[in-house]
Amino acid sequence: MPTADSSSDSTTDPAAMREQYRSEAFTEDSLAADPMRQFARWFRQVAAGGMLHEPNAMVVSTATPEGRPSSRTVLLKTYDERGFVFFTNYGSRKGRELTANPYASLLFPWHPLARQVIVTGTAFRVPREETVAYFRTRPHGSQLGAWASDQSTVIGSREELTHRYEDLAARYPEGEKVPAPPHWGGFRVVPDAIEFWQGHENRLHDRLRYVREAGDAGWRVERLCP
Ligand SMILES: Cc1cc2nc3c(=O)[nH]c(=O)nc-3n(C[C@H](O)[C@H](O)[C@H](O)COP(=O)(O)O)c2cc1C
Numbered sequence: 381m382p383t384a385d386s387s388s389d390s391t392t393d394p395a396a397m398r399e400q401y402r403s404e405a406f407t408e409d410s411l412a413a414d415p416m417r418q419f420a421r422w423f424r425q426v427a428a429g430g431m432l433h434e435p436n437a438m439v440v441s442t443a444t445p446e447g448r449p450s451s452r453t454v455l456l457k458t459y460d461e462r463g464f465v466f467f468t469n470y471g472s473r474k475g476r477e478l479t480a481n482p483y484a485s486l487l488f489p490w491h492p493l494a495r496q497v498i499v500t501g502t503a504f505r506v507p508r509e510e511t512v513a514y515f516r517t518r519p520h521g522s523q524l525g526a527w528a529s530d531q532s533t534v535i536g537s538r539e540e541l542t543h544r545y546e547d548l549a550a551r552y553p554e555g556e557k558v559p560a561p562p563h564w565g566g567f568r569v570v571p572d573a574i575e576f577w578q579g580h581e582n583r584l585h586d587r588l589r590y591v592r593e594a595g596d597a598g599w600r601v602e603r604l605c606p
Pocket of ligand 1: 434437450451452453454455456466467468469472473474475531532
């Protein structure tokens with residue numbers, strides 16, 4: 381559907397864009413015993429390969445209790461056997477949605493490796509000490525930014541935002557300890573399923589999904605049609 385601003389040649393027409401994914405087979409017997417170990421394996425490969433600008437960038441989807449979804453990119457800050465942690469403003473749209481409805485999806489779009497990981501699970505606020513410890517590691521400017529921005533609210537102008545930032549910078553000059561804002565902190569998404577997707581030729585992709593067994597009885601692995 382070309383318009384005055386778009387042309388339909390094969391470099392710019394999305395319908396004509398077609399990648400052939402060439403990669404090693406990804407089989408059940410090559411999987412780690414649990415999904416967090418499998419995630420660690422892929423994450424290290426992606427990060428070490430240097431092919432992605434921010435390999436820890438992930439798309440977090442949330443939904444209202446009525447089921448209206450919303451998505452945005454955030455940065456993964458830690459992961460371990462307990463789950464995946466990111467930090468944000470608890471009053472933001474995602475913060476409010478997760479408070480009302482804790483179910484979340486995380487998607488890691490690792491396109492240069494023809495890989496994708498999708499996590500579904502439940503989000504819990506991390507303990508305050510964990511937020512404060514992470515906040516301390518952030519650069520001074522980012523600490524002030526967390527105070528300056530009422531994330532997801534409407535603001536009249538960029539100047540308003542920079543004025544708020546400058547007021548805070550005057551109150552807390554470089555070197556001065558900035559307290560962690562009470563409305564800011566981490567969410568840990570505890571997975572109930574993690575799907576690992578590896579692209580292949582002819583759209584015969586591998587999709588291997590770990591699903592948590594009821595009663596915390598380990599994980600079962602299932603293969604999904606691509
Ligand atoms: C690469 C990238 C990384 C981001 N990382 C974060 C993050 O770690 N935490 C965060 O709150 N917002 C982050 N953002 C901004 C969010 O995408 C989003 O604009 C913001 O959190 C407000 O989302 P909401 O209104 O849906 O709650 C990032 C954006 C990009 C593009």
